[in-house]
Amino acid sequence: MSVETFMAKRGEVPSKFIEKVKGAVGEENISQSECDLISYSLDYWLYGVFLSQYGKLPSLPSVVISPRNSQEIQSILKYANEYKVGITPFGAGSGVLGGAIPIEGDAVLNLQRMNRFISLDGTSCVAEFEGGIIGANLERELNHRGYSMGSIPQSFYCSTLGGWISTRAVGQFSTKYGKIEDMVLGMEVVLPDGNPLNIKPVPRRSTGPSLKELFLGGEGTLGIVTKAVVSVHPLPERTIKQSFVFDSIEVALEVVRKILRGDAKPAVVRIFDEPETARYFEEIENKVTLIFISEGETDFVELEGKLIKRIAEENGGESFGENPVDIWLEKRFDIGLGPIIMQQGGIVDTIEVVSLFKDAVNLYNDMVSAMRAVEGAISVSGHYSHFYREGACLYITFAGFPKDPSRYYKDSWTAAMEATLKNNGSISHHHGIGFWRKEFMQQELGPYGVELLRRIKFALDQNGILNRGKLI
Amino acid sequence: MENKKELEQITNCALCANMCKYSCPVYLATGNETVTPQKKARLILYKKKAFIEDEKGFFDVMFQCAMGGACKVNCLYDNFDLRDFIQGERSEAFKKGILPDETRKRVETFTRFGNPDGERQLIQKGKGEIGYFVSCSTYNDQQLLKAVEKILARSGEQVQQFGGADICCGAPLYYAGDMEGFKKAAEKMKGEIEQRKLRKVISSCPTCIKMMTEIYDEIGTHLDAEFIHITEFLDHLVKEGKIKVNKANATATFHDPCILANDIGVTTAPRDIIKMLGFEIKEPIYFGKEAHCCGEVPGGRIGDSKLVDKVNAMRINELKETTADVYISACPTCKAALSDIDMKDIAEVVAEQIIDG
Numbered sequence: 001m002s003v004e005t006f007m008a009k010r011g012e013v014p015s016k017f018i019e020k021v022k023g024a025v026g027e028e029n030i031s032q033s034e035c036d037l038i039s040y041s042l043d044y045w046l047y048g049v050f051l052s053q054y055g056k057l058p059s060l061p062s063v064v065i066s067p068r069n070s071q072e073i074q075s076i077l078k079y080a081n082e083y084k085v086g087i088t089p090f091g092a093g094s095g096v097l098g099g100a101i102p103i104e105g106d107a108v109l110n111l112q113r114m115n116r117f118i119s120l121d122g123t124s125c126v127a128e129f130e131g132g133i134i135g136a137n138l139e140r141e142l143n144h145r146g147y148s149m150g151s152i153p154q155s156f157y158c159s160t161l162g163g164w165i166s167t168r169a170v171g172q173f174s175t176k177y178g179k180i181e182d183m184v185l186g187m188e189v190v191l192p193d194g195n196p197l198n199i200k201p202v203p204r205r206s207t208g209p210s211l212k213e214l215f216l217g218g219e220g221t222l223g224i225v226t227k228a229v230v231s232v233h234p235l236p237e238r239t240i241k242q243s244f245v246f247d248s249i250e251v252a253l254e255v256v257r258k259i260l261r262g263d264a265k266p267a268v269v270r271i272f273d274e275p276e277t278a279r280y281f282e283e284i285e286n287k288v289t290l291i292f293i294s295e296g297e298t299d300f301v302e303l304e305g306k307l308i309k310r311i312a313e314e315n316g317g318e319s320f321g322e323n324p325v326d327i328w329l330e331k332r333f334d335i336g337l338g339p340i341i342m343q344q345g346g347i348v349d350t351i352e353v354v355s356l357f358k359d360a361v362n363l364y365n366d367m368v369s370a371m372r373a374v375e376g377a378i379s380v381s382g383h384y385s386h387f388y389r390e391g392a393c394l395y396i397t398f399a400g401f402p403k404d405p406s407r408y409y410k411d412s413w414t415a416a417m418e419a420t421l422k423n424n425g426s427i428s429h430h431h432g433i434g435f436w437r438k439e440f441m442q443q444e445l446g447p448y449g450v451e452l453l454r455r456i457k458f459a460l461d462q463n464g465i466l467n468r469g470k471l472i
Numbered sequence: 473m474e475n476k477k478e479l480e481q482i483t484n485c486a487l488c489a490n491m492c493k494y495s496c497p498v499y500l501a502t503g504n505e506t507v508t509p510q511k512k513a514r515l516i517l518y519k520k521k522a523f524i525e526d527e528k529g530f531f532d533v534m535f536q537c538a539m540g541g542a543c544k545v546n547c548l549y550d551n552f553d554l555r556d557f558i559q560g561e562r563s564e565a566f567k568k569g570i571l572p573d574e575t576r577k578r579v580e581t582f583t584r585f586g587n588p589d590g591e592r593q594l595i596q597k598g599k600g601e602i603g604y605f606v607s608c609s610t611y612n613d614q615q616l617l618k619a620v621e622k623i624l625a626r627s628g629e630q631v632q633q634f635g636g637a638d639i640c641c642g643a644p645l646y647y648a649g650d651m652e653g654f655k656k657a658a659e660k661m662k663g664e665i666e667q668r669k670l671r672k673v674i675s676s677c678p679t680c681i682k683m684m685t686e687i688y689d690e691i692g693t694h695l696d697a698e699f700i701h702i703t704e705f706l707d708h709l710v711k712e713g714k715i716k717v718n719k720a721n722a723t724a725t726f727h728d729p730c731i732l733a734n735d736i737g738v739t740t741a742p743r744d745i746i747k748m749l750g751f752e753i754k755e756p757i758y759f760g761k762e763a764h765c766c767g768e769v770p771g772g773r774i775g776d777s778k779l780v781d782k783v784n785a786m787r788i789n790e791l792k793e794t795t796a797d798v799y800i801s802a803c804p805t806c807k808a809a810l811s812d813i814d815m816k817d818i819a820e821v822v823a824e825q826i827i828d829g
Binding site: 040 | 480483484485486487488489490491492493494495499500502503504505506508511514515517518521522523524525526529530532533546548549757758762778
């Protein structure tokens with residue numbers, strides 16, 4: 001094999017393990033072919049993607065196993081424990097922190113064969129899916145039946161429900177519909193020792209600490225999510241799109257804060273800083289743009305629309321109508337520029353963090369200025385999205401043409417994380433930790449926090465087989 | 473890679489987040505990351521840069537594609553079609569003699585008989601400047617041939633039917649990567665059309681139309697005739713009142729053939745016809761340009777018969793869910809592939825509803 005690996009050599013697994021797994025999943029669902037090993041070697045960790053164009057990959061899996069159901073996964077994990085084989089779960093490979101990279105050359109567990117819609121309960125507003133279904137396909141199944149889950153991340157077309165759960169993902173319409181932890185009612189999980197766990201779907205329970213929280217953000221280190229029951233909504237009857245421009249991020253944040261204190265729940269709320277405004281909306285110059293989408297029952301939506309308009313205009317917002325919202329809707333999945341920049345030797349990536357409103361302006365200013373100061377930086381821009389009554393997620397997009405790409409990438413991340421921690425923010429809002437961000441976990445959780453996670457991991461996975469080198 | 477632009481294009485695809493994978497029927501039917509468009513692009517890039525050692529394994533992946541164009545329809549980049557690059561690799565595979573078994577058998581049959589199915593009679597009926605080309609997929613479908621004959625007889629148009637024997641657009645050779653053989657087939661087809669002095673050619677097979685227009689142009693075989701799919705001809709006949717039809721009182725599901733929807737761009741005409749025939753349309757979850765491929769024939773666009781079965785089973789399940797009274801398509805290959813749900817060609821449904829006299 002001629003590809004170069006820069007993190008670990010391809011691992012080896014005992015032939016007896018291979019034989020036993022073949023017996024569980026069938027010969028055609030286990031592979032060590034060169035093309036398969038290359039295809040499951042990397043997710044969408046962007047520095048890895050940058051290097052992949054030169055034939056450099058983090059590492060190659062020892063083997064790729066593609067089970068069809070929970071029972072097969074139970075067998076695989078039991079064999080993995082017996083033979084001490086590391087297992088890296090692979091959802092759809094859209095994660096941007098390297099969470100699905102077999103960084104120690106481990107076996108990859110491909111979960112994409114489990115991609116079916118199972119059932120819809122319109123009375124209870126819940127639907128069940130297998131974990132490997134892609135978001136766009138999940139939403140299509142629901143829309144066809146008159147419902148929506150309301151989870152539309154930028155990776156909508158290339159990420160799975162299981163991946164959303166494992167990374168605590170968030171969609172663009174989150175301010176109304178909630179984040180993945182608000183949407184998941186129950187799930188079927190295979191624990192690291194191969195035993196099944198069924199968390200039944202109910203709106204809430206008081207049965208000790210919530211076990212499902214272990215897997216919402218578990219990043220495949222604590223179990224494999226094979227099915228989930230999620231909350232769904234009838235398709236909206238009415239949609240109102242509004243936009244306003246402001247002189248500063250500070251004023252725009254204050255407007256959103258007041259709107260959410262008024263109990264409004266717009267589906268989409270986004271504040272674009274000046275560089276992002278310039279990139280998205282040609283007609284708006286030297287301003288900050290704030291867009292809203294309200295949707296749902298007509299009476300509620302119209303009331304919410306009026307509230308938004310009143311508060312925005314009372315605070316100096318100039319209305320720009322629906323057009324900026326339509327432009328954003330059209331461009332929101334277009335990541336086409338990234339590969340073009342990478343081909344020219346440029347580095348691109350995004351970082352999402354979160355803070356309370358009281359720290360939000362300082363966080364933006366500190367993070368942007370620190371990242372712009374990194375040698376090689378060309379562009380650092382940001383938007384606030386995913387709002388709460390208490391605060392919001394800051395999402396930074398950065399690009400550079402550095403002499404030393406590795407150094408630039410590392411320094412940009414360090415600058416961003418340090419600015420976040422300085423301003424009392426959390427180092428990740430919804431992309432997760434993977435392997436790339438884990439060095440900041442000590443500062444995020446404190447030494448006892450990390451130790452607690454380690455003990456939880458050991459309690460569930462004594463042989464340390466699941467997703468080694470990730471999260472902690 | 474032939475030139476810098478092509479290298480940039482395939483690298484863009486290889487560095488993308490796989491934003492079209494959700495639409496790829498081969499991926500959805502298998503859950504296999506390796507067959508997704510972005511991973512195929514990475515493999516093609518690596519092959520060009522000599523990073524791939526297992527050539528046979530690589531070429532097998534190149535034949536694990538339905539070539540239906542879902543990725544093109546859902547691509548972030550303008551003027552990029554991954555199929556062009558896959559086709560280039562298939563051509564390489566053919567030159568090196570590294571073909572999947574089913575594909576090789578189809579090429580061998582074609583080489584011997586001038587078509588992918590074996591010995592056939594020549595079909596030559598009627599006169600006129602308009603031709604109805606009996607595609608290979610239509611040749612064995614007697615119900616469809618009778619329906620077409622009935623429609624043509626009632627249409628008031630002078631149409632000559634031709635096909636069978638060794639008259640074939642060459643698509644089986646094209647998808648197998650035999651570009652030399654395909655060029656010969658294209659030139660032969662050009663001769664067949666010119667010798668009949670046809671100014672317009674109708675076919676029931678979307679792939680024939682794609683080949684005789686877009687792909688013949690690419691290889692420098694230019695035909696002066698106009699080529700239309702039969703749905704467009706039927707749409708014209710029904711809308712202009714050239715044939716009168718009874719109104720059905722039933723529900724129907726239309727399966728969009730991938731080449732018809734994605735390459736020829738026809739999705740409205742068949743639905744207009746079906747509605748004019750009095751059917752209420754029940755759409756499946758995936759329809760129009762989002763419809764999934766039927767799987768076609770083993771060794772056809774997909775080289776591996778097991779993979780064909782998986783794609784086929786997925787599409788049948790999607791269609792069955794509508795529980796419509798009638799299932800209709802507009803491609804004889806789709807009709808044959810989806811025969812488990814009693815699929816009819818749109819021409820048959822029109823013929824059944826024609827008012828005699």
